[in-house]
Amino acid sequence: MSGLFSQIHFAHLGALFALAAIPLIWLVSKMIPPSPRTMALPTFKFLADLGSVSRNIQAAPIWLKILRSLALFCLIAAIATPYYSAGNGVKTTAEAVTIVIDDSWANANDWEQIRANSKAIIENHAPINNATTQFRLMTSSQNAQMPISVLSNRDTLNFTEQLEPKPYLPDHRALTNRLKKLDQKSHIYYFTDGLRHDASDEFIGELKRIAIGKPNLLKPNSPLVTLNNIEATENGFAFEYKSFAKNAREKVNFLSKDGEILGTGQGENGRGSLALPANLVRKTAAASIAGQYNAGAHFMIAASVLPPLIGIEGLGQADEPLVSDNHYIATAANMIGNVVQGDVDNLIAAKPNAIIFGDRNGFSPSEERALLAYMRHGGTIIRFMGAHAVGKQQDLIVCAPLSATPRIMASNFSWNGARIEPTPPLSPLFGVEINEEARPRIVSVFQNAQSNVEIWARLMDQTPLVSRRAIGLGQIVMIHTSASPVWSDISLYDSQIHILRRILQTSMANGISANTRPPSGEMRPILLLNGFGEIGQVSADQKPILPNQLVSAPNADYPPGIYAGNGSVHVLQAASSDLALRRLDYKAQDFDLVSGFAKSQVDLRQTLFFIGFLALAVDCLIAALGLAFFRKSSNKFAEMATILLCLFVFSPLLATSTPAIAQSTAAPKASAKMSDDDLVLAYIITPDAATNLAAKTGLEGLSAALNARTNIRTTRIIGISPASDEMALYPIIYWLLPANNRPMDAASAQALNRYMRNGGVLFIDTKGGGRERRIALQNTQIATRGLVLPPLEPPPENHVLHRSFYLLAGFPGRFANSNLWVEAQNSTNISANDGVSPIIIGDGDWASAWAGGPHGREQTAIELGLIFIFMR
Amino acid sequence: MQFREKTSAKIAASLEEESLKIFAKINEIANYLSFGNFGKRKKGDGDDFWQFRQLNIGESANKIDWRRSAKTNQIFVKEKEAQNPKRFQFWIDARPALHWSSSPMLEHKFICAQVLAIGIYLALRKIGQNPSFIGHLGNPSSIDEILGCANNLGKMPPVANKAGEVILASDGLEEIDIWHARIANIKSRGGQPLLVIIQDPIELNFDLSGRVLFNSIEQFQEKVQIEDCQSIRKSYLERYNRHFDALRVLASEMEVPIFFHISGADYLPIAKQIWQVFEAKTQRRRLG
Incomplete structure (x- = not known):
C-alpha cells in the first residue's frame, strides 16, 4: 500500500498547502449548519417563546462534515495535478x-x-x-x-x-x-x-x-513481410515475397486503382501465383500482402508491364495463311497480350490499347472517321504498309502519304534484304533484339520528306522502316513493309514480335519502362507511397527523376512511387526484388x-475532480431535497434557486466526466462537430481494408456529385462500426460487403436493427453481380444474419426509385444488369418508416460506379445514389 | 331529484378530478344523512298534498275532502305534508390559517370544513329544509352556487332574529374571548350555535423533529426557529390543549354542542353526530 502511494506524484506540490484549510470545514459546519426546514403553522402562537428554549445550535452531522472535507480534499488535490507513475523499472532521473x-x-x-x-x-x-x-x-x-x-x-x-x-x-x-x-x-x-x-x-x-x-x-x-516482385503471366500473376519466417504462407491481394480487390493469391515459401481473367489483369494497379501495413508489402504495377489488349481485324480463315498478314499479326498479338477480333467498329468499342492492321487497301470514310476519333482519344493504330497500301493518296490513316512505288531492297538475284540499322537511344525501339537475318526486301516509302513524322527505325540506307505520328492523344505507327514474308523476312523471326511489343508498350499508359529504354527526359512522380503503403500526396516540389539519375532504391528525395514523363515510366518499389532482408x-x-x-503514467486529476464535484453535488442534492420536501409549494423562487444550484454544481461534474468517457472509447468519430445543414455519408467498416477503401472512394464520388448538382453539402465521408458508433446521425448507411464476409457480432446486429427501426436506411451492396451466384447468396446471408428484415421485393413500377427526379429504367451499378430489392409494399411495417424502406439490398457494386466519375453507366449509378440520399 | 340531476351533469362536464372527489364526499354525507329518521317526510300543516285517508270517528267534518269522497262510498280526509321549516344557517371560517395542511396528502382544513358543512347543507335541503349561508341572501341550490357562497364567507355578520341552528365550522384557534362574544351574539338573537372544529394531525400531535423554522400564517414576517422540535413538544401540547379545553368549557357553559374533526379522518361519524343533535332537538321540540 505504501508502495502504491509512493508512486503517486504531484506536479504542483505547493497547491497541497491548501489542504491545511480542511479543518475550516468543521468550523464552517459549526457556524453554518444545514438550513432548517421551513414550515408555516396555524398554531404558531403556541410556539411563542419556545424558540429560545434550545440555545445549542445543532452543528452539521458528522457525515456532512466528512462529505464536505472529502470534496475539498479532492478539489485541492486535483489542482495539485497528481499522477500515478507505475515506473516499469525506469526510474525518474535527471540524466539525459x-x-x-x-x-x-x-x-x-x-x-x-x-x-x-x-x-x-x-x-x-x-x-x-x-x-x-x-x-x-x-x-x-x-x-x-x-x-x-x-x-x-x-x-x-x-x-x-x-x-x-x-x-x-x-x-x-x-x-x-x-x-x-x-x-x-x-x-x-x-x-x-x-x-x-x-x-x-x-x-x-x-x-x-x-x-x-x-x-x-x-x-x-x-513479423515483416515484403512483396518484392510481381510478373504478369499467361494466366494472371506470379509474385515473390520475403520474410524471416520459414515456410511463410502469405496472402497477396491484387488491387485495382480504386483499391478493389480483384483477386487474392496464396503464396508459400516466398512464391505464389494468382490466376486472373485477362480483363482483371489489365485493371490491376497494385498488390499488397494481407495483414501488412507498410510500403514494403505494397507493390505497384505499372501498366506497361501488363499485357495489352490488342485489336486485330477478324477476317476469318485466310486461304493462304502463311502469306497472310493477319496470320502473323494474330500470332504475335497472342504472344504479347490479349486479343480482341472484329470489324473496325467492334474493335473500337472494345477500347483496346492498340489496333493492328495488316496490309490493306485503305478504309471506308466512316471507318476513317471512327479510327481518327479513336486516335485522338489516345488510341494507337499500328499498320503494316505493304503492296495494298502504297500509293493510296486518299488514305487518312497514315503518318504521311506513301509513294506509289515501293523501294526494292534486294536484287532479282539476291533474296537478302536490307539490314536494319541499330536503333538510336531516343527511339522507343532502342535495344530491341533484332535478328541479323531479319531483313525487309521491299519497303514502302514516303512520297515526300515529312517533318512531323518520327522515324523509330531505319534500314542501313536510312530508309524508314518504322515511323510514327502523334494524332491527338494517340498515335499512328507504320511499319513500312508487310507483316507476312511477302515483302519481309522479319516476320519469320522473333524480331517482329519484339518490335510490336515495344510499340505496344508505347500505347500503354505512361510509356515504356525506364529499365527497358533509358528515359529521354525527366520523369515526375504521378503516384507516391507513404510508409504505411498508402497512396500519399504528390507535392509540387517533389523532385523529378532525371534521365541520367535513375534511382533503384527509394530515399528521402525519391520516395517509392510511379514516376513518368517523356514516354518513359519508372516504378520505384519500396522493397525491390534485390532487397535482402x-x-x-x-x-x-x-x-x-x-x-x-x-x-506508465496515469493522470489522476479528472478522477479527483469527479469525486470532488460528486461530493459537492450530493451535498447540494441533500439540501435541495430537504428544502423541496418541507417547503411550502408557494415558494417558487426557492424552488428555482434550488434547481439552479444543483445545475451549477452538476455541470462541472458532467464536463469532467465527459472527456473521461470519451478517452475510454477507441475512436470518437461520431462525436465530431457537424453542422445541421451538412450531410455526412457513412459506410460500415468491414475487416477488409480494400473494401473499406472502395466504399469510401465510392461515397466520395457520390459526395462530389451531390455537391456539384444539389444544394446538399456533404462535409465528410466517415466509416463507422455499428457496435460502437452512434448511427442516428446518418440518414443512410452504405455497407459494401467484402468477399470474405464474416458474421457480425450480436451488438452490431442489434445496433443496426435499432437504426432501421428508428428511421434509418441501410443500403447493403453485396457486389453479387461480380461474384458467383452461390457465393454471392451465401455472402448476403452471412451479412444479414441477425438483422430483422421485412419481406423484400424488387422495386415495383410505382416505387419512388422509379418516379423520382431522375427517371431510371434500371439500377445499374458497375454491372449493367444490377438488381435491387426493397421492402415489399405489402409489408406490415411499410408505414413505420414514413413509407421508406429501411433496407435496400443490391448487387451492383455501386461504390465502384460512383468512384468512376460522371460518364456512361456511372452517370446512372450516381443518379441512383442521389435518389437514395433524397429518399431520406 | 331535480337538483341532483342538474348538478351531476355540470359536475361531470366541467369539474376536475380533485373537485369530483370533494363532491363525492359531500354527496356521500348528504345521502347518508338524508336517509335517517330525521329525514323522513311526515304529514303536517304544510301546503303540499301528502295523502288521503278515511275519516276517523270523532273527527271534525271540516276536514272531509268532498271531491274525493264523492267518487266513492267512503269519506276521505285530505292530509297535507308536515312543513315545519327550521332555520339552518352555516358559516365556514375562511381565514388564511384554514387554507393549510401539514402534508400534501391531507386536505386543507378549509376543504374539510366545506365538505362537512355543505354535506349537511345538502342533506337538509333533501329533507325539505331551507338552509342558508350566513352573509348570503337566498338558498343556493347547485353545488357551484353553494361553493361560491362557501368560498366567500368572511367575518361572521350579525345573525338575523330567530336564527335557528347556526353551524360554525372553524379551526377554533381564535382567542376564547372572540368565541365567547360570537356565541353570545348568536344566542342573543335566538340562534342555537353548533361548533365544528377542524384540526390537523401535526397541530394536534406536533410530531416533528430536527431544526424547523416556523412561520406565522397570519403574519408571515413572524418566524421562530426551533432547533429541536421534540424538545419543545411537551410545552407546545400543553398550550394547545389548554386552549381547546377552554373552548370546550365555554361551549359547555353556553350549551353549545362542539365537535372535532381531524383532517384525513372519515367525515361520516362526525356528520352523523351533528345530524343526531338536530334529530334530538326536533324530538324534544315535538315532545315539548
Whole structure:
C-alpha cells in the first residue's frame, strides 16, 4: 500500500498547502449548519417563546462534515495535478535520455506501439511538467548534417506525436556520423526495425559508446513481410515475397486503382501465383500482402508491364495463311497480350490499347472517321504498309502519304534484304533484339520528306522502316513493309514480335519502362507511397527523376512511387526484388531487450475532480431535497434557486466526466462537430481494408456529385462500426460487403436493427453481380444474419426509385444488369418508416460506379445514389 | 331529484378530478344523512298534498275532502305534508390559517370544513329544509352556487332574529374571548350555535423533529426557529390543549354542542353526530 502511494506524484506540490484549510470545514459546519426546514403553522402562537428554549445550535452531522472535507480534499488535490507513475523499472532521473527510432516502413506495422512506448519512456523519465530531464530524439530518416537538439519532455512528446514512418529504409551511416559528434552519456532507447542495414554495426557501436549502462532495444512485434516482385503471366500473376519466417504462407491481394480487390493469391515459401481473367489483369494497379501495413508489402504495377489488349481485324480463315498478314499479326498479338477480333467498329468499342492492321487497301470514310476519333482519344493504330497500301493518296490513316512505288531492297538475284540499322537511344525501339537475318526486301516509302513524322527505325540506307505520328492523344505507327514474308523476312523471326511489343508498350499508359529504354527526359512522380503503403500526396516540389539519375532504391528525395514523363515510366518499389532482408542479431549485441511499456503514467486529476464535484453535488442534492420536501409549494423562487444550484454544481461534474468517457472509447468519430445543414455519408467498416477503401472512394464520388448538382453539402465521408458508433446521425448507411464476409457480432446486429427501426436506411451492396451466384447468396446471408428484415421485393413500377427526379429504367451499378430489392409494399411495417424502406439490398457494386466519375453507366449509378440520399 | 340531476351533469362536464372527489364526499354525507329518521317526510300543516285517508270517528267534518269522497262510498280526509321549516344557517371560517395542511396528502382544513358543512347543507335541503349561508341572501341550490357562497364567507355578520341552528365550522384557534362574544351574539338573537372544529394531525400531535423554522400564517414576517422540535413538544401540547379545553368549557357553559374533526379522518361519524343533535332537538321540540 505504501508502495502504491509512493508512486503517486504531484506536479504542483505547493497547491497541497491548501489542504491545511480542511479543518475550516468543521468550523464552517459549526457556524453554518444545514438550513432548517421551513414550515408555516396555524398554531404558531403556541410556539411563542419556545424558540429560545434550545440555545445549542445543532452543528452539521458528522457525515456532512466528512462529505464536505472529502470534496475539498479532492478539489485541492486535483489542482495539485497528481499522477500515478507505475515506473516499469525506469526510474525518474535527471540524466539525459536519447531515443533513436528507425522510422522506416519496416517499422510501420508497429507504429502506434512505437509511439505509445516512446511516450511511456518520456513520461517515465520526466513526469508531467517536470522539464529537468534532457531528451534527444533521433530518427534514421534525419539528414546526416542535422544537429542533435536537446529537447524538453513536452517538445519530445510533440515531436513523437508527429512522427510518421518513412517509405524508405534507414540510413544508419548518417546516424552513426551524427552520434559520433555526441559525447554526453545518456540512457539509450533504440526502436529498431529488426533489420540489419549498411553500417548497422558501426551505428550500434556508437550507441553503446554513449549509453549509460546497456542500451535498451525495442524490437517490432509484428513479423515483416515484403512483396518484392510481381510478373504478369499467361494466366494472371506470379509474385515473390520475403520474410524471416520459414515456410511463410502469405496472402497477396491484387488491387485495382480504386483499391478493389480483384483477386487474392496464396503464396508459400516466398512464391505464389494468382490466376486472373485477362480483363482483371489489365485493371490491376497494385498488390499488397494481407495483414501488412507498410510500403514494403505494397507493390505497384505499372501498366506497361501488363499485357495489352490488342485489336486485330477478324477476317476469318485466310486461304493462304502463311502469306497472310493477319496470320502473323494474330500470332504475335497472342504472344504479347490479349486479343480482341472484329470489324473496325467492334474493335473500337472494345477500347483496346492498340489496333493492328495488316496490309490493306485503305478504309471506308466512316471507318476513317471512327479510327481518327479513336486516335485522338489516345488510341494507337499500328499498320503494316505493304503492296495494298502504297500509293493510296486518299488514305487518312497514315503518318504521311506513301509513294506509289515501293523501294526494292534486294536484287532479282539476291533474296537478302536490307539490314536494319541499330536503333538510336531516343527511339522507343532502342535495344530491341533484332535478328541479323531479319531483313525487309521491299519497303514502302514516303512520297515526300515529312517533318512531323518520327522515324523509330531505319534500314542501313536510312530508309524508314518504322515511323510514327502523334494524332491527338494517340498515335499512328507504320511499319513500312508487310507483316507476312511477302515483302519481309522479319516476320519469320522473333524480331517482329519484339518490335510490336515495344510499340505496344508505347500505347500503354505512361510509356515504356525506364529499365527497358533509358528515359529521354525527366520523369515526375504521378503516384507516391507513404510508409504505411498508402497512396500519399504528390507535392509540387517533389523532385523529378532525371534521365541520367535513375534511382533503384527509394530515399528521402525519391520516395517509392510511379514516376513518368517523356514516354518513359519508372516504378520505384519500396522493397525491390534485390532487397535482402537481413535480421539484426539481437543476441549478439549487448542490449537490454525491452518488450514494451505499459501505460506508465496515469493522470489522476479528472478522477479527483469527479469525486470532488460528486461530493459537492450530493451535498447540494441533500439540501435541495430537504428544502423541496418541507417547503411550502408557494415558494417558487426557492424552488428555482434550488434547481439552479444543483445545475451549477452538476455541470462541472458532467464536463469532467465527459472527456473521461470519451478517452475510454477507441475512436470518437461520431462525436465530431457537424453542422445541421451538412450531410455526412457513412459506410460500415468491414475487416477488409480494400473494401473499406472502395466504399469510401465510392461515397466520395457520390459526395462530389451531390455537391456539384444539389444544394446538399456533404462535409465528410466517415466509416463507422455499428457496435460502437452512434448511427442516428446518418440518414443512410452504405455497407459494401467484402468477399470474405464474416458474421457480425450480436451488438452490431442489434445496433443496426435499432437504426432501421428508428428511421434509418441501410443500403447493403453485396457486389453479387461480380461474384458467383452461390457465393454471392451465401455472402448476403452471412451479412444479414441477425438483422430483422421485412419481406423484400424488387422495386415495383410505382416505387419512388422509379418516379423520382431522375427517371431510371434500371439500377445499374458497375454491372449493367444490377438488381435491387426493397421492402415489399405489402409489408406490415411499410408505414413505420414514413413509407421508406429501411433496407435496400443490391448487387451492383455501386461504390465502384460512383468512384468512376460522371460518364456512361456511372452517370446512372450516381443518379441512383442521389435518389437514395433524397429518399431520406 | 331535480337538483341532483342538474348538478351531476355540470359536475361531470366541467369539474376536475380533485373537485369530483370533494363532491363525492359531500354527496356521500348528504345521502347518508338524508336517509335517517330525521329525514323522513311526515304529514303536517304544510301546503303540499301528502295523502288521503278515511275519516276517523270523532273527527271534525271540516276536514272531509268532498271531491274525493264523492267518487266513492267512503269519506276521505285530505292530509297535507308536515312543513315545519327550521332555520339552518352555516358559516365556514375562511381565514388564511384554514387554507393549510401539514402534508400534501391531507386536505386543507378549509376543504374539510366545506365538505362537512355543505354535506349537511345538502342533506337538509333533501329533507325539505331551507338552509342558508350566513352573509348570503337566498338558498343556493347547485353545488357551484353553494361553493361560491362557501368560498366567500368572511367575518361572521350579525345573525338575523330567530336564527335557528347556526353551524360554525372553524379551526377554533381564535382567542376564547372572540368565541365567547360570537356565541353570545348568536344566542342573543335566538340562534342555537353548533361548533365544528377542524384540526390537523401535526397541530394536534406536533410530531416533528430536527431544526424547523416556523412561520406565522397570519403574519408571515413572524418566524421562530426551533432547533429541536421534540424538545419543545411537551410545552407546545400543553398550550394547545389548554386552549381547546377552554373552548370546550365555554361551549359547555353556553350549551353549545362542539365537535372535532381531524383532517384525513372519515367525515361520516362526525356528520352523523351533528345530524343526531338536530334529530334530538326536533324530538324534544315535538315532545315539548
